[in-house]
Amino acid sequence: MTLLSLHDLSVDLRGRPILADITLEVGRGEFVGLIGPNGAGKTTLMRAALGLLPFTGHSSLCALSDAARARSVAWLPQAREIAWPVSVENVVKLGRLPHGTGTRRMDEAAVNMALDRMALKPLRHRTATRLSGGEQARVLIARALAQETPLLMADEPIAGLDPAHQIATMEVFAGLAAEGQGVIASLHDLGLAVRHCTRLVLLAEHRVLADGRPEEVLTPERLARAFNVTGYHAQSEDGPVFQPLRVVRDNDPRD
Amino acid sequence: MSRLTLALSLLVLALAVLSLVLGPADIPAAEGLRALLAGGEGPVPLVMREVRLPRMILAIVIGGSLGLAGAAMQGYLRNPLAEPGLVGISGTAALGAVLTLHTGLAALWPLALPAGALAGAGLAVALVMTLAGPRGGSLTLILAGIAISAMAGALTSLVLNLSPNPYAANEIVFWMMGSLADRSMLHVWLALPLSLLGWAMILPLGRGLDALTLGEDAAGSMGVSLTRLRWLLVLGTACVVGAGTAVAGAIGFVGLVVPHLLRPLVGARPSALLGASALGGAAMLLAADIAVRLVLPERDLKLGVVTALVGAPLFLHLIYRLRKEGL
Amino acid sequence: MNVCTDQLAMMLADPGQLLSVSAFATDPRMSSMPEEAAAYRVNHGRAEEIYTMRPDLVIAGAFSNRQSVDMLRRLGVEVVVVEPAYGLDDVPDRIREVGRALGQGDRAGRMARAFEERLARLRSGRDDGLRAALYYANGYTSGGKTLAGQILQAAGFRNVAEEVGLSNGGTMPLEVLAMTAPDAIITGRPHAGAARAEAILDHPVVRALRAESADMVVPDTDWVCGTPHALDAVAALREARLALAAR
Numbered sequence: 001m002t003l004l005s006l007h008d009l010s011v012d013l014r015g016r017p018i019l020a021d022i023t024l025e026v027g028r029g030e031f032v033g034l035i036g037p038n039g040a041g042k043t044t045l046m047r048a049a050l051g052l053l054p055f056t057g058h059s060s061l062c063a064l065s066d067a068a069r070a071r072s073v074a075w076l077p078q079a080r081e082i083a084w085p086v087s088v089e090n091v092v093k094l095g096r097l098p099h100g101t102g103t104r105r106m107d108e109a110a111v112n113m114a115l116d117r118m119a120l121k122p123l124r125h126r127t128a129t130r131l132s133g134g135e136q137a138r139v140l141i142a143r144a145l146a147q148e149t150p151l152l153m154a155d156e157p158i159a160g161l162d163p164a165h166q167i168a169t170m171e172v173f174a175g176l177a178a179e180g181q182g183v184i185a186s187l188h189d190l191g192l193a194v195r196h197c198t199r200l201v202l203l204a205e206h207r208v209l210a211d212g213r214p215e216e217v218l219t220p221e222r223l224a225r226a227f228n229v230t231g232y233h234a235q236s237e238d239g240p241v242f243q244p245l246r247v248v249r250d251n252d253p254r255d
Numbered sequence: 256m257s258r259l260t261l262a263l264s265l266l267v268l269a270l271a272v273l274s275l276v277l278g279p280a281d282i283p284a285a286e287g288l289r290a291l292l293a294g295g296e297g298p299v300p301l302v303m304r305e306v307r308l309p310r311m312i313l314a315i316v317i318g319g320s321l322g323l324a325g326a327a328m329q330g331y332l333r334n335p336l337a338e339p340g341l342v343g344i345s346g347t348a349a350l351g352a353v354l355t356l357h358t359g360l361a362a363l364w365p366l367a368l369p370a371g372a373l374a375g376a377g378l379a380v381a382l383v384m385t386l387a388g389p390r391g392g393s394l395t396l397i398l399a400g401i402a403i404s405a406m407a408g409a410l411t412s413l414v415l416n417l418s419p420n421p422y423a424a425n426e427i428v429f430w431m432m433g434s435l436a437d438r439s440m441l442h443v444w445l446a447l448p449l450s451l452l453g454w455a456m457i458l459p460l461g462r463g464l465d466a467l468t469l470g471e472d473a474a475g476s477m478g479v480s481l482t483r484l485r486w487l488l489v490l491g492t493a494c495v496v497g498a499g500t501a502v503a504g505a506i507g508f509v510g511l512v513v514p515h516l517l518r519p520l521v522g523a524r525p526s527a528l529l530g531a532s533a534l535g536g537a538a539m540l541l542a543a544d545i546a547v548r549l550v551l552p553e554r555d556l557k558l559g560v561v562t563a564l565v566g567a568p569l570f571l572h573l574i575y576r577l578r579k580e581g582l
Numbered sequence: 583m584n585v586c587t588d589q590l591a592m593m594l595a596d597p598g599q600l601l602s603v604s605a606f607a608t609d610p611r612m613s614s615m616p617e618e619a620a621a622y623r624v625n626h627g628r629a630e631e632i633y634t635m636r637p638d639l640v641i642a643g644a645f646s647n648r649q650s651v652d653m654l655r656r657l658g659v660e661v662v663v664v665e666p667a668y669g670l671d672d673v674p675d676r677i678r679e680v681g682r683a684l685g686q687g688d689r690a691g692r693m694a695r696a697f698e699e700r701l702a703r704l705r706s707g708r709d710d711g712l713r714a715a716l717y718y719a720n721g722y723t724s725g726g727k728t729l730a731g732q733i734l735q736a737a738g739f740r741n742v743a744e745e746v747g748l749s750n751g752g753t754m755p756l757e758v759l760a761m762t763a764p765d766a767i768i769t770g771r772p773h774a775g776a777a778r779a780e781a782i783l784d785h786p787v788v789r790a791l792r793a794e795s796a797d798m799v800v801p802d803t804d805w806v807c808g809t810p811h812a813l814d815a816v817a818a819l820r821e822a823r824l825a826l827a828a829r
Contacts (some may be wrong), residue, residue, distance in 0.1 A: 052475055070478030081470035083333035084523040097466055098478045143469065147477070280757040302757040305786045422719050422780060437721065437756050439786045555720075555753065 001068050002027050002060070003151040003182040004049060004073070009057035011041070011048050018044050020206045021057070026184055028060035028150070031177035033193035033214070034186040036203035037227055042186040043078060045203065050075055061151075070098030070113065078155035080136055085129045088139050095146030114145035117172050119165075134161045141169060145176075152176065154185040158192065170196035189244060190231070194218065194242040202226055224248045257527075259520055263534035267315065270541035274311045275303065277545055279552045309440045314544045315537040316443070316450050317435075318501050320495035322536020325510020327457045328380075330464035330525035331488050332387060333443060334396055335515060335573055339496045340507025342387075342396060343403030344379040348493075348500035349430040350407045351375025353414050357423070365441075369449050373497030379403055380489045380496075397574075432559030433506035435544050442502040453494030454533070456487045461526025468525065506558050508566025509536050515569060583627045583650070584643030585612055586807035590680040591641055592618050592692055601637050614803045614811040629653035641683055643737070654693050667808020670732045670816075674698055676808050697810050704816050705736050710827045714739040714766040715759060717788065719780045723759075725749035730805045733812055737819030739766065756787050766826060767791050768798045768819070770805075798822055 004026040011019045019041045026032055034042050048055040050073065051062035062068055074095065082091060092114050096107040106202065116120050118138045123131065128139050141157055152173070158166045166189070173183045174196045187193045193200060193214065200217040204212040204226035210217040223231050229244045260385055275291065276284035280302055291303040302498070321339060328337040339345050355361040355371030386399040411430055415423045463484040466474035475481055513535040521527035540558070543565075547556040585606035592600060592607075592615055605626050606612045607619035625632050628649040632640060640661045642651050654661050662683045667673045674694035681690020714734055716724045724730035725743040727749045734741050742762040748754060759767075769783050782788065802813035 047472070050476055052472055063373055066480055070476065073476065074475035075473060077470055077472040077473070079470055081468075081473070083468045083470075084518070084525065086468060086523045090522055090524060091468070094469060094477070097462055140469070143473075248438045278757050279755040282757075282761070298760045298763050301787055302760045305790070306757045395805040418619055420780070425720075437782050437785055441786070496695065554744070 002185070004051055005058075005060040005188050006045075006223065007058040009048060009055055009059060010044075011044055011053060011055045013053075014185075017165070017206055019048070019055075019203075022208060024201065024208065024211070026151070026182050028180045028182055029177055029198070030182050031174050031196065031198045032182070032184045033197035033200045034184055034194055034203065035188075035190060035200055036209075040203040040226075041206065042203055046075070046155060046184065048184065050153070066172065067098065070147075070149075072149055073151040073153055074144040074149045076140060076144040076152070076154035076157055078159075080133070080140055082128045082136060083142070085127045087124075088126050088128050088131070089115070089124050091128045091139050092120075092142045092146050095143040095148075098147060110146045110148050114142040117145055117175075118142040134165060137161060138165060138169070141172075145172075149181075151182045151184070154183070156186050158185075158187070166192060174198075190218065190244060191242045194233075194240050212230065214242075218242060259517075259531055260534065262530060263538065266538045267534055267541065270538055270545065271311050271315060274292070274314060274541050274545055275307050277548055278302070278307055305439060306437070307561045309438050309443045310435050310544065311541070312443050313435050313438050313446065313503060316447055317499035317506065318509060318540025319533040319537040320345070320450050320453065320499045321506060321509035321540070322513040322532035323454060323457055324492045324495050325531035325536070326514040326528045327460060327464065327488055328492060328510070328524070330460075330528065331467065331484070332384075332396065333467065334387075335518075336511070336570070336577070337383075337387075338508065338511035339376075339492065340505060340509070341404075341570070342379070342383045342400035343407055343509060344376050344492065344496050345384065345500050345507060346404045346407035346411070346431070347379035347506035348372040348376035348497045349505045350411045350414070351378075351497070352501045353411050353430055357414050357418050365445065369445050369498050372501035373449065373493050375407070376497040376500065377489065377493035379407070380492050384485065384489065402548065428557060432503045432557035433500075433504035433562075434547075434555060434557050435503050436555050438502060446498040446502045449498035450575055451496050453491045453496075453498065456491030456494065458529055458533075460484060460487055460491075461529050464525035464529075468573040475533055503558070506540070506562055508559075508562040508570070509539055511573075512562070512566045512569055513539055583625060583640060584633065584646050584664070585609075586666060586676075586809065587641045587643055587680060588619065589613065589615050589807055589809045589811070590677060590754065591684065592622075593693065594677070594681050594686045595684050596686070599684065601635055602632070610803070612803060612806065614807070614809065614814075629657070633657050633659065639683060641680060666738075667728070667729055667812075669729060670701060670736055670808070670812065672729075673808040673810075673812060683795075693810065698801050698811065700810075700813050701816070704813060704820055707738055707820070709738065712739055712765045712821070712823055712826055713742050713745075713762070714768055714823075715742045715762065716768050717754070717759060717762040717783070718770050719782065721753050721756060721759075721782050722751065723748055723754040724751040727751075729808055729812065732821065733805060733815050734768070736816045738823050739819065741825065756785060760787050760791065764791070765795075766798060766822070767795055770799070781820075 002025050006022055006024045009022040022045060036042050047053045049059045049061055061073055064072060081140060092111050096110060103173045111163055115124060118141055120138060120142055128136060137160055144152055158169050170192050177183050177198060197214055200214045201208055202217050211223055223229055228248050230246055230248055232243045232245055270335045276287055282299055287303050292298040294300050329335055351371035352368055355367045357549050362369040382403060383399050387396040408431060414429050415427050461477040466477045466479045471481060514532045517531045517535050518528060521531050543558050543561040546561050547558060550556060583604050585604055588603040588607035601623060602623040602625045603619050605624045607625060608616050610616040613619060627647055627650055633654060640654055640659055640662055642663050644663055644665045651661050664676060664679055667676050674697050678690045679696045681687050705758045714733060716730055721744045726735060726741055731741050739761050742764045745762060746758055804811045
């Protein structure tokens with residue numbers, strides 16, 4: 001079943017084209033890594049798909065009512081904002097807002113599950129704003145998980161986390177996909193993307209430059225074209241390994 | 256009902272009774288309360304029903320409104336400095352009221368007075384929200400507030416100075432500091448319906464304000480219609496502040512002090528803060544009004560004097576703390 | 583340059599002797615003699631405008647703008663400052679004082695004696711125990727040590743302000759007024775233009791008291807100044823008292 005379907009989606013901001021004619025489908029069981037250089041439009045693509053930005057074309061999510069969309073997709077913005085000194089538990093509970101009242105027991109279960117998945121149970125009663133940046137990021141991921149939507153969209157969810165929590169978070173996302181949900185996350189760490197994502201979508205030059213299994217997408221030509229880097233790619237007994245190596249200066253006139 | 260709500264309700268009740276039995280005329284408490292309930296002939300029922308009762312009701316309605324409006328604005332702007340008085344909403348409401356009084360509109364149509372104040376307040380809320388932006392930075396918020404307050408204050412003084420009535424110029428203080436002295440049931444009927452309307456608009460916004468804790472994008476994706484929220488907040492705040500200011504002048508700092516004190520007690524959740532701040536605001540204004548009667552009963556000390564004496568140091572403290580966190 | 587001395591001066595001066603009166607003297611809300619005042623040039627109490635009229639003498643009130651008075655004196659103009667009348671018994675002295683300043687001592691003496699005789703006539707009469715309250719804008723009242731309070735007393739009323747210890751006058755809270763339950767309540771005539779200060783006179787409590795007692799609206803003009811017109815106020819109030827006592 002399709003969780004997100006974009007058709008000919010284009011976004012212009014202040015007269016400049018950011019995205020042109022994006023067509024994309026994401027289904028159940030997929031953990032899509034949205035990759036691309038800075039300014040490629042990863043955030044813009046997700047926000048437009050959610051209807052948070054004006055765009056032309058079609059987005060299946062945007063066609064839904066506010067309430068229905070809130071039960072179909074959870075969105076984790078890049079700006080990690082917690083405005084008030086609320087407890088961790090109460091932040092995570094906010095994820096239950098779209099489900100209305102009268103579902104107390106289900107709410108509690110969802111909150112507990114989310115706290116558990118992000119290893120936040122010990123921090124449950126702490127004040128969220130007094131936690132470290134990485135801890136706050138995990139609290140916010142837990143909030144999105146508590147929303148219990150078929151699709152989760154996250155903007156750079158693992159930036160600023162320590163290696164253990166980066167890996168743990170990627171595993172949580174991969175686990176959700178394995179359970180039949182869908183996850184779309186923009187990522188800069190190509191190594192983690194290759195190891196955990198079931199599919200990569202490479203955004204560059206205002207469009208989808210490549211879309212497919214990680215090893216198909218990250219070819220040397222595309223790495224050079226989109227990221228200006230070379231990379232090392234290998235299959236270890238512990239799964240695929242990818243490491244960017246050096247910057248290619250193909251645009252440098254001195255070359 | 257949570258324990259906090261219960262405690263605040265009891266506090267409001269106790270202060271309300273105190274407000275009824277205290278006054279410059281020496282009326283024994285029991286006799287006064289009996290006259291209030293049973294009515295009858297003579298001056299005591301008159302004093303209780305026409306002087307002290309409206310004063311008590313207005314303190315609750317206006318205090319509650321200011322507390323509620325402060326909590327709601329802070330929730331929306333995610334800034335503890337947002338307060339109807341400080342950002343110039345009360346001042347502009349006072350200007351609207353003064354304009355209807357001195358153009359004679361209020362004499363032609365009694366509802367013109369609250370309507371004028373409502374229009375003034377609405378204009379100021381809209382202006383503040385536009386200037387301070389959705390994520391109200393403290394600096395912009397305070398600067399916008401200074402500009403709007405100064406403008407409204409100057410225009411109010413101008414209108415009052417131009418009035419042919421020799422007493423009008425002395426009223427600048429009333430409009431800028433607020434007072435509940437000598438209000439009657441007529442004022443209650445002017446302020447109450449509009450205040451109730453405003454409460455009905457603001458109180459259900461709790462869930463949306465909770466979601467806004469995580470920012471506009473997150474709130475939007477959780478099914479909160481930000482446009483609707485913004486409109487209800489602007490209109491609701493304009494209603495409650497306009498209604499209160501029309502009959503009691505601009506009373507500052509209630510919407511700052513009360514949410515600030517109660518926030519830790521409700522776990523900082525904006526939704527829980529709304530009701531608690533309304534009760535807290537009612538209690539604070541009742542207490543302030545009792546204070547002005549006890550301290551200088553003959554001098555008609557203005558309410559704003561008391562609220563500012565409590566509120567201004569707290570305001571400075573808040574600015575200091577925010578500065579440490581970076582504005 | 584004072585509404586009270588203006589009126590005394592208009593009564594006492596020879597034709598052509600008085601050059602200018604203050605703008606207040608022409609204001610029917612403040613002055614008992616607005617028509618008479620219309621015949622004179624108007625000043626606003628500013629030293630500059632008064633100096634350019636080149637007067638030999640300026641009569642000012644004790645509450646006239648001090649800066650203007652000092653400036654006029656520095657410019658070499660003679661200024662006589664007349665204290666206001668704090669009671670009815672002060673009035674003959676004020677009349678004589680203004681008369682002396684204008685060189686109209688005889689006329690002033692006659693007027694002062696007439697005032698004293700009329701006052702004595704008005705004061706006679708028995709005390710029928712009727713109590714009245716003076717109530718002005720902002721809840722202000724006047725006690726027995728003020729001109730207005732003495733006018734009330736001369737008319738034979740007992741002043742409730744005395745009962746609550748406000749013999750100098752001051753703010754009487756609405757509820758205190760209600761508790762005194764006076765037989766008559768005397769308010770000023772509202773000015774043009776709305777003012778919250780005067781809204782208190784429309785408060786239900788004041789309205790209820792008016793309904794139960796005699797309600798008298800007396801023009802402020804005769805109360806403000808210690809001139810022979812103050813006796814008009816006494817006479818008017820005395821009539822009202824007699825009518826009330828007969829009821």
